[in-house]
Amino acid sequence: MPAVDIPGSKSITARALFLAAAADGVTTLVRPLRSDDTEGFSEGLTRLGYRVGRTPDTWQIDGRPQGPARAEADVFCRDGATTARFLPTLAAAGHGTYRFDASPQMRRRPLGPLTRALRDLGVDLRHGEAEGHHPLTVHAAGVEGGEVSLDAGQSSQYLTALLLLGPLTRTGLRIRVTDLVSAPYVEITLAMMRAFGVDVVRDGTVYDVPPGGYRATTYAVEPDASTASYFFAAAAVTPGREITVPGLGADALQGDLRFVEVLRRMGAEVTVAKDRTTVRGTGELRGLTVNMRDISDTMPTLAAIAPFASGPVRIEDVANARVKECDRLEACADNLRRLGVDVLTGPDRIEIRPGKPAPGVEIKSFGDHRIVMSFAVTALRTPGLTYDDPGCVRKTFPGFHDAFATLPTAG
Numbered sequence: 231m232p233a234v235d236i237p238g239s240k241s242i243t244a245r246a247l248f249l250a251a252a253a254d255g256v257t258t259l260v261r262p263l264r265s266d267d268t269e270g271f272s273e274g275l276t277r278l279g280y281r282v283g284r285t286p287d288t289w290q291i292d293g294r295p296q297g298p299a300r301a302e303a304d305v306f307c308r309d310g311a312t313t314a315r316f317l318p319t320l321a322a323a324g325h326g327t328y329r330f331d332a333s334p335q336m337r338r339r340p341l342g343p344l345t346r347a348l349r350d351l352g353v354d355l356r357h358g359e360a361e362g363h364h365p366l367t368v369h370a371a372g373v374e375g376g377e378v379s380l381d382a383g384q385s386s387q388y389l390t391a392l393l394l395l396g397p398l399t400r401t402g403l404r405i406r407v408t409d410l411v412s413a414p415y416v417e418i419t420l421a422m423m424r425a426f427g428v429d430v431v432r433d434g435t436v437y438d439v440p441p442g443g444y445r446a447t448t449y450a451v452e453p454d455a456s457t458a459s460y461f462f463a464a465a466a467v468t469p470g471r472e473i474t475v476p477g478l479g480a481d482a483l484q485g486d487l488r489f490v491e492v493l494r495r496m497g498a499e500v501t502v503a504k505d506r507t508t509v510r511g512t513g514e515l516r517g518l519t520v521n522m523r524d525i526s527d528t529m530p531t532l533a534a535i536a537p538f539a540s541g542p543v544r545i546e547d548v549a550n551a552r553v554k555e556c557d558r559l560e561a562c563a564d565n566l567r568r569l570g571v572d573v574l575t576g577p578d579r580i581e582i583r584p585g586k587p588a589p590g591v592e593i594k595s596f597g598d599h600r601i602v603m604s605f606a607v608t609a610l611r612t613p614g615l616t617y618d619d620p621g622c623v624r625k626t627f628p629g630f631h632d633a634f635a636t637l638p639t640a641g
């Protein structure tokens with residue numbers, strides 16, 4: 231049973247860093263993700279004055295329930311939306327002046343609903359250029375708490391940021407959510423808050439977060455389920471190839487593991503055990519219509535293998551894929567067209583027709599790690615594909631190309 235070692239989850243590492251920084255005591259993270267996004271998060275914490283000690287396999291964070299040690303700091307959030315949305319929220323609970331900026335693409339990505347909610351809670355937060363975008367400055371003086379309404383229809387990260395903030399407020403938070411995308415990421419947040427000692431009470435779309443802070447702990451980070459999607463897809467497009475990912479099974483926190491259910495519907499053989507998942511290519515890959523609102527990070531993975539399906543692949547309800555590292559609907563369509571594949575996009579959907587991708591094409595990355603990693607799966611059955619920026623995988627998996635070059639062969 232050929233096993234693939236997948237690096238830690240970006241989402242879990244980012245949350246764990248926030249929780250550890252805010253907790254009372256010293257937290258040890260076991261097997262955190264080491265990539266540009268999480269290095270950026272950790273660097274941001276250091277700039278704010280938190281102590282992050284590192285060995286290759288563990289990170290140790292000295293928690294500061296009172297907030298950042300520095301009274302003033304400049305933080306560059308790179309290209310990571312978790313960093314760009316969670317760190318200003320963490321800083322708001324402290325006391326000082328904290329300036330945040332980010333990459334050109336992260337400056338374009340929205341965060342207005344989050345910054346509006348923070349202002350509604352009394353936080354003095356000012357945008358440096360465009361309203362609702364980086365750069366921004368937080369003049370922090372702690373957060374009292376109270377009730378706030380939030381539209382998380384473009385990003386669940388707004389809700390995660392406010393949930394994480396809740397226990398750091400003086401009286402707790404009640405968050406009324408009017409719309410929500412990527413809902414399984416909120417489940418990760420709630421489960422991890424529980425691991426750090428906080429129980430959120432949810433009644434439909436209303437979340438009650440108690441005050442009282444977090445407790446430090448030792449936390450083991452799961453392998454990244456979005457990263458695993460490229461390896462599962464690689465099995466699904468190759469008859470007889472079997473790939474097992476240990477550490478991601480029925481108990482996993484990450485919704486993106488549900489991508490294997492899409493592969494199962496298409497014809498792959500899928501086994502989800504308690505602590506591992508196996509996908510085996512059967513030679514059959516059917517077209518389908520699938521709603522990916524909950525798991526849109528795996529939309530490019532599916533789009534990239536869709537030409538090999540025996541019928542059309544229709545991916546629906548993924549409007550927010552347009553506000554990620556690039557406009558992923560158009561980036562997938564552009565590359566599929568370069569490969570000579572028939573594709574249509576709508577405001578929130580993409581439809582791909584079966585076809586044999588042309589060899590020798592250069593894939594345009596649009597600066598997006600997921601575009602490169604997704605079309606690496608297409609390349610398994612399409613000779614001579616190259617990338618204009620193969621290195622952009624560093625955002626979540628710097629070692630991707632080496633790992634993918636040593637995939638288990640069909641057995």
Ligand SMILES: O=C(O)C1=C[C@@H](OP(=O)(O)O)[C@@H](O)[C@H](O)C1
Pocket residue numbers: 240241242244312384385386387390411412415526527550
């Ligand atoms: O909370 C998180 O860790 C994430 C939530 C999702 O974003 P949206 O909620 O913006 O869709 C996902 O795409 C992103 O990669 C990570």
Ligand SMILES: C=C(OP(=O)(O)O)C(=O)O
Pocket residue numbers: 309310311312527554555600626
């Ligand atoms: C959308 C992504 O990242 P983020 O929103 O955290 O920058 C991603 O990793 O696919």
